[in-house]
Amino acid sequence: MQSAIVLGGGMVGVSTALHLQRRGWSVTLIDRKEPGRETSYGNAGIIQSEAVRPYPMPRDPATLARIAMGRTNDVRYRLASLPQHAGPLLRYWWNSTPERHREATLAWARLIAYATAEHDTLIRDAHADNLIRRAGYRLLHRDPAALEQAIAVAEENQRDFGVTFRVLDGKELARAEPLLRDDLPGAIHWLGPWTVSDPGGLVSAYAGLFERLGGTLLNGDAQTLTQTTSGWSVDTSVGRIDAAHVVVTLGPWSPQLLRKFGYRIPLVRKRGYHMHYQGGRSLDLPLVDTANGYAMAPMAKGIRITTGAELTSPDAPATPIQLGHAEAAARELIEIGSRVEPEPWFGTRPCTTDMLPVLGPAPRHRGLWVNFGHGHQGFTLGPATARVLAETMNGEASAVDTSPYRLDRF
Numbered sequence: 001m002q003s004a005i006v007l008g009g010g011m012v013g014v015s016t017a018l019h020l021q022r023r024g025w026s027v028t029l030i031d032r033k034e035p036g037r038e039t040s041y042g043n044a045g046i047i048q049s050e051a052v053r054p055y056p057m058p059r060d061p062a063t064l065a066r067i068a069m070g071r072t073n074d075v076r077y078r079l080a081s082l083p084q085h086a087g088p089l090l091r092y093w094w095n096s097t098p099e100r101h102r103e104a105t106l107a108w109a110r111l112i113a114y115a116t117a118e119h120d121t122l123i124r125d126a127h128a129d130n131l132i133r134r135a136g137y138r139l140l141h142r143d144p145a146a147l148e149q150a151i152a153v154a155e156e157n158q159r160d161f162g163v164t165f166r167v168l169d170g171k172e173l174a175r176a177e178p179l180l181r182d183d184l185p186g187a188i189h190w191l192g193p194w195t196v197s198d199p200g201g202l203v204s205a206y207a208g209l210f211e212r213l214g215g216t217l218l219n220g221d222a223q224t225l226t227q228t229t230s231g232w233s234v235d236t237s238v239g240r241i242d243a244a245h246v247v248v249t250l251g252p253w254s255p256q257l258l259r260k261f262g263y264r265i266p267l268v269r270k271r272g273y274h275m276h277y278q279g280g281r282s283l284d285l286p287l288v289d290t291a292n293g294y295a296m297a298p299m300a301k302g303i304r305i306t307t308g309a310e311l312t313s314p315d316a317p318a319t320p321i322q323l324g325h326a327e328a329a330a331r332e333l334i335e336i337g338s339r340v341e342p343e344p345w346f347g348t349r350p351c352t353t354d355m356l357p358v359l360g361p362a363p364r365h366r367g368l369w370v371n372f373g374h375g376h377q378g379f380t381l382g383p384a385t386a387r388v389l390a391e392t393m394n395g396e397a398s399a400v401d402t403s404p405y406r407l408d409r410f
């Protein structure tokens with residue numbers, strides 16, 4: 001029987017462990033916390049089948065000037081941390097030309113196409129249907145011209161990738177979300193995505209399935225990984241664990257471990273915050289307020305507001321600016337109630353500089369595999385990329401050409 005250690009129990013790691021297990025592998029999943037307590041816990045909980053284009057870096061001077069002057073809420077930066085972002089940002093800029101972004105989109109959309117189908121199997125097997133709504137989400141536009149532009153892009157995505165949507169005018173939006181202010185221009189309702197009322201809970205349910213099917217879940221530190229004569233070894237709370245193969249699924253922490261083995265993977269680390277609100281009114285479906293760069297989603301703990309990207313250093317303290325703006329903007333739309341937690345949650349979207357995940361074998365180390373760097377949509381893509389990686393590890397032909405995601409492209 002083939003054996004593997006999977007390092008990191010976020011959405012990507014738990015899904016990878018399940019897909020290897022399904023192929024008859026003996027799998028140990030190791031995390032320093034409970035599964036699904038980091039980035040996969042704090043996101044907006046949208047399984048984004050409509051997200052057929054990865055996020056490029058803005059290139060037009062007007063947008064860049066607004067970001068530089070701190071006039072946007074979807075992207076902000078901490079000046080002191082800019083030097084450490086400079087290299088990755090330059091590569092991100094280079095890869096965001098329309099032509100390169102088009103290429104990245106083709107490789108990205110190939111994975112997105114499997115997102116909901118791959119979640120569906122796991123949701124059913126994990127009996128997690130109570131956490132899921134299959135009714136899409138809405139993109140609110142406060143400016144009619146911006147709504148027209150967004151409709152044109154949505155039509156292009158429908159034509160090229162088959163995503164489905166409905167345009168709601170102001171009255172239709174008010175009927176669909178009766179608690180919202182009723183003087184808004186309208187929204188795009190993406191019909192295909194699914195939404196999750198407790199993202200960390202969904203990862204826990206998948207991890208529970210993995211254990212029920214005989215998988216081993218252990219606490220341990222991935223940084224203790226060493227190569228042995230027969231494979232790989234990691235320190236855990238029950239001693240050293242060995243396996244012939246190891247998979248690095250540490251999300252934003254993955255490059256740090258791979259560096260020890262001589263692989264340098266640049267990441268644009270986009271921090272996001274969330275806060276829950278209770279005591280006000282709730283929404284029917286998640287709503288993204290595009291002009292103000294945040295999402296609000298009805299979740300088990302109340303309305304969860306999630307913010308856009310903050311470029312900062314991993315250990316920098318939380319800053320209140322984006323969440324503060326988002327909260328004020330949300331209060332213009334709906335009575336959300338008061339904050340549930342004393343402090344906001346924050347986590348890092350692991351974004352590669354060419355916008356594609358890193359998936360496959362490490363070229364210079366036998367039995368070392370990776371699956372990370374899913375950026376803004378790792379919660380969506382965990383099961384789909386897990387399947388592709390497990391097929392590759394198991395020597396099966398994959399329906400997806402994996403060459404765009406290989407590690408040695410950096």
Ligand SMILES: Cc1cc2nc3c(=O)[nH]c(=O)nc-3n(C[C@H](O)[C@H](O)[C@H](O)COP(=O)(O)OP(=O)(O)OC[C@H]3O[C@@H](n4cnc5c(N)ncnc54)[C@H](O)[C@@H]3O)c2cc1C
Nearest residue numbers: 008010012032039040043044046222251272377378379380
């Ligand atoms: C505000 C926000 C909103 C988002 N909204 C969405 C959304 O709506 N839809 C979507 O698809 N994506 C969304 N994302 C992105 C998504 O959350 C991430 O891409 C995804 O969760 C990454 O999953 P992962 O498994 O790679 O990483 P993680 O979930 O971070 O998992 C990595 C795991 O590694 C473990 N680990 C780290 N270091 C060690 C170590 N030394 N030893 C042992 N274990 C270790 C951690 O404890 C963690 O469990 C959002 C992200 C943010 C920040």
